[in-house]
Amino acid sequence: MTQNPFINALAALAYIAAIASFLFYGTQLLFGPENTEDTILAPISMLSLFVFSASTMAYIVLYQPIVMFLDGKKVEATTLFLKTIAAFGGATLLIFLLQALVYH
Secondary structure, eight states, rough: OOHHHHHHHHHHHHHHHHHHIIIIIIIHHHHHHTOOOTTTTTHHHHHHHHHHHHHHHHHHHHHHHHHHHHHHHHHHHHHHHHHHHHHHHHHHHHHHHHHHHOOO
């Protein structure tokens, strides 16, 4: 991704929002509310989504620090990784606080 931890954290949040929106609205839009029975395809699709999500998040969070680390910029790579995790954690906390305000 980038060397900006805030952009990396926002990219992770955007990906999560897209997946959550799909899970929240997608099945009803695609199949209708009356056709949402579980089949063997439900766990297969959820495990596939988990693996895809883990891969995508690894790219967003780890790719640039790994490249920097392999280029010999070990301190900068660690700093970028930790700042990205901190920015993502802060954004996650903000989402929890917003949810508490909306539903309380």
